[in-house]
Amino acid sequence: MTPNLFTRIGPISINNPTILASGILGISINVFNRIYESGAGAVVTKSISVLPSDGYDGPNMFSIGDQGWLNAIGLSNPGVDNFSKILKQNKKIPIVVSLVGSNEHDFVNMIQKLRNMQILAYEINLSCPHVEKVGLDVGDDPDLVYRIIKNIDSITEVPIIAKVGLGSTNYLDTVRAACDGGADAITAINTLRAMSIDIETMRPILGNKIGGLSGKPIKTIAVRCVYEISSKYDIPIIGCGGISSWQDAIEFILAGASAVQIGSIINYKWLKIFSDINDGIIKYMSKKKIYSIGEMVGISKRF
Amino acid sequence: MTPNLFTRIGPISINNPTILASGILGISINVFNRIYESGAGAVVTKSISVLPSDGYDGPNMFSIGDQGWLNAIGLSNPGVDNFSKILKQNKKIPIVVSLVGSNEHDFVNMIQKLRNMQILAYEINLSCPHVEKVGLDVGDDPDLVYRIIKNIDSITEVPIIAKVGLGSTNYLDTVRAACDGGADAITAINTLRAMSIDIETMRPILGNKIGGLSGKPIKTIAVRCVYEISSKYDIPIIGCGGISSWQDAIEFILAGASAVQIGSIINYKWLKIFSDINDGIIKYMSKKKIYSIGEMVGISKRF
């Protein structure tokens, strides 16, 4: 028997557990294809909203050192109508469409416009930490989360992933609301609210002043969330946050993730990161005599 | 005019804005003295509880790289009775006594035992993220926070600092409850709940599995919290989290902090960090023609 990278995230099956995270390089179908050919098991689109949005003024993203990043792109995206034209071209790529909105109507509206397209799953962004009335502002309201997921579930057969982050309520309540509403999986976590001030000009650097922290600095927090969710609820999890190597990917899987999303590290390691992680996982599995990703998921909880 | 490091945190005055953070080296009066002589403006003790506590089994602390640390000491401390004997020896050091407890009675009880000692302020730990029924479990309950601070305020003239962190409610509500209860200042933030799993043994590394993330990785989150608190409330703030240089200290001051606490970086830079930061601040002030710390506090909010 040889180890196999195939993984199942509830109803979603992919050939390997590395997924491009939302908002990373994610608006062009040709870029998605390139990333898929580089080895990603699936790709998630930039979060799409009902109307197009230009996002915030810059600086939109910069490094804080040690492979940590701040960003406040402001959910710029072409809007669902333009995006559906892009998506129509998809033939073969396992694309997860990330959606962002303020209430159940926004999501229902968008999903109706995306009918009959080649979509692996929807990822509902309940966690962008720096745009008002969407993202975390929604995630922080478990009742609203329940209504949104329930409504989406009632109009589509496409699997639903709820993406959670750390906001101003207990994110585990958001997870529960999503589960109750019918979510098929959870992605954890999004960026964490953060800021930097330039001491020379004495100003906040990001155009939006406050943004989201991603990359290495958030890894141990993200691992903790995956572990907590998988200890408390019986729902498949996609780990995300600061993954930069195959070792990190394994750590998330041992914590309880069935797959992982890769974001900011792409700046350093570029698209090779997907095959690097997959190769590393295979070697680890061989050494440990583990033959499927499923066997590894959540092993650390035994101890 | 020459720049001056003196700073006022509400009713608390100290000669320079660098303070030893709670839980760092903080149980021996002779160690406090050494840190004070190394240049700290004040020191905060390890959080003291009603009864002595051995804390958790190890590993209690380790590095996650890039000057980030996980710890789960478990609030080990000699208890208020033993600690009051240690504290009695204090003659000249500006000591802030950190207290941890589950309800108003615990705090009142401890403060009664610490009467007539040389204490600069009490810091109420509402934010340790990995011990049950104290710390964040208290901080996450704004009504309880209000009662605790109110009760303490009614029995002592010593200034009260509430130390907040990011838990499972909106920490800004905790700040408001502390302000309403009569707190004189806020320390923000404590460590963030996090974990690491060793992929070789497949086990969580910390004895307590989950612990607190400190050091560089949390800096941008802490700056954000200081900025948010100072934008929303009119209460002096002590910034804490990932400060490792004078530039970092300035960043917190520009965000709204009147002083800063120094924790994990002591492992790398040892006790020289206090005078290093103070020297750097003085040079910066000279260059910018700023003569008092007070002038700098919160400048970034103008933009």
Next chain:
Amino acid sequence: MEFLRDFNKPHTCKIEYIINETPTVRTFVFSDTIMSKSLPGQFAMVWIPGINELPMSIMVSNEKNKAAFTVRKRGINSTALYNLKPGQNIGVRGPYGNNFNIKNGNILLVGGGTGLVPLMRLLKFVTPSNNVKLIIGASTQNEVFFENLAKILLKNNVHDIIITTIDGSYGRKGLVTDVVSELLNTTKFNGIYTCGPELMMFHTIKLAVSKKVFIQASVERIMKCGIGICGSCSMNENLICKDGTVFNGNYLLENNEFGFSYRDKSGSIIKYTSKV
């Protein structure tokens, strides 16, 4: 400790002096060892505090350890940059992107407007054995700039500087592509380098490729991160900030977005309206 600087974090620099190039174009000079060493075609992300951050080609300075940006005022952001005074701060991160591959022998540079900036840096890297022809395109006489600078930079080279203006008020009347077309018939070029309005580049490339001449163009797209993360600069499968900005002409001609469409700030695809 400049070498320890984080290339990906805005580094604050003071504007030292300003050169008025035309009524709408100014050059801002600042000291920065790292930027001063950037290669032709590379760009920086320039933070205009309180306003926005814009990608800018890194302009040469004739002083050591200095670099510059040459800015045309267009929208509010570039206008805010244009209006900065000496002593004010900008933040720079980078340099980013790849660079032109300068061939030996006869080379032709074709630039329009601020697209001339990377070509001026390229002139700093030519060797005395390069025979250089430079075409500067502008709409009208007082929008022509860098002519003198180019002369100085080319003082050790056999060279020819050709100006074209659309209204004929200075140099030749017409488009740069008219000149390119003629030159391609008379001279055998070892390399052509172009930067400027996309349709100008597109046309120039078509001319060069039809003659099988090596040509590179520096492509512009909306850039929000500059570091291959946000995707705002995507053009088909390419991320201009990471794969570019410099591409070979024949590769660009195979691309069904270059010359035809670009993405606005929301990422929506916008077709170029002018005819090519």
Next chain:
Amino acid sequence: MEFLRDFNKPHTCKIEYIINETPTVRTFVFSDTIMSKSLPGQFAMVWIPGINELPMSIMVSNEKNKAAFTVRKRGINSTALYNLKPGQNIGVRGPYGNNFNIKNGNILLVGGGTGLVPLMRLLKFVTPSNNVKLIIGASTQNEVFFENLAKILLKNNVHDIIITTIDGSYGRKGLVTDVVSELLNTTKFNGIYTCGPELMMFHTIKLAVSKKVFIQASVERIMKCGIGICGSCSMNENLICKDGTVFNGNYLLENNEFGFSYRDKSGSIIKYTSKV
């Protein structure tokens, strides 16, 4: 890539083999280049997965790139370590702490129990010109260990190994300090190095200091972090993990905690009950 390892994060190693030293003491050998190069007096934090983490002096191994820990079973933690089998994992971080300053000429080593561990590593660092006397203290015959190892490590040195047991079942009857006292009268030592029970060290130091002989001791305190952060190892103004574990004897005698009190896991001060 071992050199890139984070010294402050537990690094997993497999126990390769185990040596039974006495009925309650075992040595666990593992491969680790970094630990194998540690200096005498340095310690590691040893993670016993699922149990706890303990400070342990780093024991020598006679094989290259290997190191060891020599453990006496005491409480549940050390007993769990004692009971590990070959092939099982431990995590190690470090090495931490300063080291003995080995003088030339006549040196005396005074060790009790697992306090002998840093002294065995010290023997690896003596030069052939060192004339070495080693006193091994134990309660009874079958608690004596490292005698043969010491002989091997000292094969190139003029040396003398003296065993004392409290019950007189092996070697001399009595305490190590009796021997120290005698030797100080007959021999002029250039340096004395001691590690073992605190009161044994305290007494030895008093003897040496009264004769103005250079002496160093390696001090033990509860250690939770090992890296100068948690404060659990404080002894007056010192943090043993960071300022020590090795201190000069005269410095220790000025300290009103050394030899008199220590802190338990809660940080409460506990007085030593035995008389010195």
